[in-house]
Every structure is written in C-alpha cells, then in structure tokens.
Amino acid sequence: MADRVAGPEIERLIQLLARLPGLGPRSARRAALHLMRKREDLLGPLADAMALARERIVTCSACGNIDTIDPCTICCDVRRDATTLVVVETVADLWALERAAVVRGRYHVLGGVLSPLDGVGPDDLNLAGLVDRVSGAGLSEIILAVNATVDGQTTAHYVTDLLAHLDLKVTRLAHGVPVGGELDYLDEGTLAAAMRSRTAF
Template sequence: MAGPEIERLIQLMARLPGLGPRSARRAVLHLLKKKDALLLPLAASLREVGESIHACSTCGNLDTGNPCAICADPRRDETLLCVVEGVADLWALERSGMFRGRYHVLGGTLSALDGIGPGDLNVDSLIGRVAQGRIREVIIATNATVEGQTTAHYITDRLQSSGVTITRLAHGVPVGGELDYLDDGTLGAALKARRPL
C-alpha cells in the first residue's frame, strides 16, 4: 500500500511502547500530513538527540553532559543517594520536585525468569559510590513488584556492612486515594507502614 520508506517508518513506530501497527500507521499518516510542521522538525530533533545524549558515567541518567546536570549541580545533597530501576523513575522523582539529593540508575531489576543477575545491573558501581564515604543515606526506590523487592533486598544485603543508613520508599495509600478502591496488597503495605500522628 505504501512505499518501502513509509512501511519502514510504520514498523519502527510500532516498536514504541503503547503503539501497535494500527496506531503507528495513524501516527505516520498524521506526520506525513503535517510534514513541515511535525515530520521534519521531529526528524531533526531525533537526529540531534541521537548524536548528543549519553548516559552519565556517575549515575546513569541520560543527558547531553557527562556528568549529567543533576550530578554536576553543587546545590544537590551529595550525602543522599536515591537508587532507581531506570531513567523513567529518576525523571518521575525529579518531576515531584521533592528530592534534592543524587541518583543511581540500576538499569533494571533482578529477574531469574529473564536471566538478569547482579552482573547485568549497575550494582557494583553503586557499591563503589557508597565506599567513597560521602554518602550517609541510600534510599531504595525500586518498584513494588516481586523483582523490585528482590532487587531492594539484594542491595540492602550488599550495603549492610557499609555503615550507611538504608531506607525504602513508603508503600501504601496514595494521596487522594479511597480505601474502598485499593487492592489488598496496597492496603496491607499501608497497614505495615503505619506511623504515629
């Protein structure tokens, strides 16, 4: 139906999360209709990003500089280190504006089913950062999944002898959440993490 260039673009777009072949086809058609306003600027931006974005050698964040803007910011508390699974988690925490420390991106979670072991994650570099002695607290911010919990326990075991305080993000009732709509696991976590008023 379409030329090979357009079909290749559709196939590439279909690989993006949340887009299947039909959604990718609609997106490509929209881009082609708005060639000057969308397609050409998007292509230029993709090329620029592809050439200038790198993983930070300190934390693993994606940025144009190395170290990234977060690691290079002297206003950040270098004694607080938040460990996240991926860059998307780091960006989510940054959007909140609540954390003013530094980060460490693991690059995934431990998963025996997927064959992902400690050597496949950035755990050794985390241990090395803590061993430098400037960090006083490590906040483990892995997801509340089986893999995230397993990874959190593994990191805790590896850091136990370091003398740093190890904390975990709280799990439970979300702000604005109603108890009647929460699942049993969330309610259980909220009950276990209760605190005095």
C-alpha cells in the first residue's frame, strides 16, 4: 500500500471528487490539485457555491425538477403550454431538453426507470404523482421522453398502460438516425428503429 502523500483533508477531497460521474481516482487527484492551486479564484468560490446550493436547493413538489424555489421556475412559467406534459427519467434529461429549446410544455420527472434486475419497481418511481397530475389537469398530450434502452422502453409501456383509461394522446420520441449520423457507424438497433419510424419525404 502506498504511503499517503497528502494530509487527511486533501485525501478526503480527492475521495469525494472521485465519486462524481466521469471522475476516477486519477482524474479526481488532478482536479483536486487544480482546485488547490487556484484556492482564491476557484476553491473558495466553489465551496461557497456548494454550501449555498446545499442550503437552498429543493425538489419541485409538482414535477420533480431541482431548483431553489418550489414549485420550480418551469412550473411557474405561465408562458408554458399547460396542455402538454413531457415525462422524463431524470432531471438531467429535463435539462437536456431545455438546452435544446424543443419543449414548451411542462415536465414530470420519474426519478429513474423500472429495472427488476436492480430492484426498481413502480413504487420506487414518481408514478403516483404522474397519475395525480394527469387526472386533475386539462392535458391533451403526454410525451414519453425516456431513453431508448430496454428499461426505458419497459417504463414507457408501463406508463402507457397506467394512463390507458384516460382520454389522452400519448406519444414518444422518435428513434433512429441522428442528425449528421452515418449509417455505417450506427448499431443495428438504431438502424432498425429508424426503419420502423420512417416518414414520408
């Protein structure tokens, strides 16, 4: 076992950084060194921002988004189309759609997908909240914006069955060839989905 090269505070910082997605032990060590070299410009303000975030961030009781107000900024936006509800797996998916500026409706975050192998069942997701929102609102369309994975599609089918008794249009995102994609580099599943979802030219 290698000797510790830094004090316990620095080792703790490295260990915590290594728990972030996309950062392993080596990347965490580099990030920690960079933060320490830029203590005044970066480490101090980052620590302050994280403390403030920990204190003020809440989960929106309406949709499941993360914000500093409840209901969140999106739910409070009166310019949004209140007749369309976009169902996403995670807050990261919601933010991705917002960055693309393709949604003018409201959102509902499930908090994951059904995954029997991982022990995630219907009670572990925000499905009851979805049924409550859909039953009580003047919605005309539910857009299932879940990932094109096996678990994502299983979840989409479950949600569709859950809402089948309501007079609502339930749609899902199209799957297939991405913009700028070359057929030679795509996997067979993507090509098959693209062929099934083909449209008139």
